[in-house]
Amino acid sequence: MxxxxxxxxxxxxxxxxxxxxxxxxxxxxxxxxxxxxxxxxxxxxxxxxxxxxxxxxxxxxxxxxxxxxxxxxxxxxAREADTGPVYRPGTVAEPGEVSRELLRRISSGNSLEIWRLRVPPETELAGVPHATGTTEHLLVSTGHMTAGPVDAPQDLGPGDMLAFAGDAPHFYRTDTEPADITVVLASPINT
Incomplete structure (x- = not known):
């Protein structure tokens, strides 16, 4: 900053x-x-x-x-309701580095966070289990990866979407090319 x-x-x-x-x-x-x-x-x-x-x-x-x-x-x-569109310009990821960028945080009974995740080639990231009841949604923009719960991973390519329980151990692994994915975390708000 x-x-x-x-x-x-x-x-x-x-x-x-x-x-x-x-x-x-x-x-x-x-x-x-x-x-x-x-x-x-x-x-x-x-x-x-x-x-x-x-x-x-x-x-x-x-x-x-x-x-x-x-x-x-x-x-x-608490954040106030949005009054209009929100635009986030793209950013350049440094070659060979994982790039994590919070795109948006939304509240509506669930806490929603939208992240851009750029993963270099031949990289594996362990996903730390999130709060109980969290669902993680992945949308692959570019590249190929294996991702999801450790006991049921999926092979994903451009345009593929995967949703899974984010409150259990999970991972993301790229092959020989980098991957750019959007991750949406939906966690229940306990009151």
Whole structure:
């Protein structure tokens, strides 16, 4: 990530969204920044940084803020519904390196994440089991690979799609050519 002019890392979209929610909820409660900081056990400067989207709060800090605001922690983390199309330009993968790129995260009863996975030739990746109930969907754009659960792998080529239980051990293995796949992870949201 490139540094900003001030030498600091630019705020992430997640930090900015969380900061906006903290400020909005504080204002909805009619609470001053000083009162909010006191109730959450934070300095006013820390709260100001968080509201500006420039902080990197721990879960404990967000939990303290949620308690001070008398709201569920999820209210600070939930993303608003999308208002229009989202375009992500393609990126160039470095030859010989695995490239992982989060394309999108969507919530609608499930947590959905869309990833682009570029795997070099003759590479095997072990898939760590995801949360219980997760389904993994693979769509191969280019190349050939063997992928899926360790006990039932499938040979896949361009245009092939495979869905399987992502909460069990799985893997991805390319042959003599690289592969470019889209991976969609659908995990249930437990409330």
């Amino acid at each position: 490139a540094a900003s002019v001030s030498g600091r890392q630019p705020a992430s979209s997640t930090a900015a969204a969380v900061g906006t929610k903290i400020r909005l909820r504080r204002q909805q409660r009619g609470m001053s920044a000083a009162e909010m900081a006191r109730r959450a056990g934070l300095s006013k400067a820390t709260l100001s940084q968080l509201e500006a989207g420039k902080g990197n709060p721990t879960i404990d800090t967000l939990d303290a803020i949620a308690i001070a605001l008398s709201i569920p922690l999820a209210d600070l983390l």
